[in-house]
Amino acid sequence: MNALFSGLLAQAPAIHTDPVSAALQSRGMVLAVLVVLVLMSVLSWFVIGARAWALYNLRRDMEAFRTRFNKIDDLALAAEQLKAYVAVPHFKLLIALLKEMARYPADQDADLHSLERTLNRASEPLVSDLEAGLTVLGSIASAAPFIGLFGTVWGIMMAFGSLSDTGSVLQTVAPHIAEALVATAVGLLAAIPSVIGYNALGRMVRQVVTDLDGFGLDLLNIVNRDQRGL
Secondary structure: HHHHHHHHHHHOOOOOOHHHHHHHHHHHHHHHHHHHHHHHHHHHHHHHHHHHEEEEHHHHHHHHHHHHOOOOOOOHHHHHHHHOOOOOOHHHHHHHHHHHHHHHOOOOOOOOOHHHHHHHHHHHHHHEEEEEEEHHHHHHHHHHEEEEEEHHHHHHHHHHHHHOOOOOOOHHHHHHHHHHHHHHHHHHHHHHHHHHHHHHHHHHHHHHHHHHHHHHHHHHHHHHHHHOOO
């Protein structure tokens, strides 16, 4: 029996497939899945590049802002002297604090708890802006493998559905299965960079958010010292 099976395999023509050829020969649902995955991969790389560049520039401006802010003695004049850093979230937090303090009469000290709540409310949209793009990467990282798997399963179903009474089974099914398996490979190629980018950008965002929280505490400490005359 084994000898007969080996003889049949030896007589079967060799089947040569490569991923590129299999992808180019795809059609129907498998081709649609590949197009979707390629678009998702392009989108993920665009988001990674754009957000990495934006966060790099933000951290550079943030460090310059903190350096100049530490040299300013009067908190009321800080906004005027730091207008060049209007895009830095720390500047927006400073403006929110000054607006809240302006609501109090000149002879009345600002309530620190009220100022803290103001800073917390002001920081929420700033953190959301910093996290822009991470949701897209997370969605691609989680969905791309399953979309690729769907393309593979669909392609294999169509491959076995195309069987006929004539010709070798292996010769008929193998090319279609190769085309289908490419969908899973492309899905992984789209998901892996998204996972890495999500983690790397998430770490950069957390560093900025931590520094932003620390800056908010610094502002409250400055106000507290000014009110106590220290």
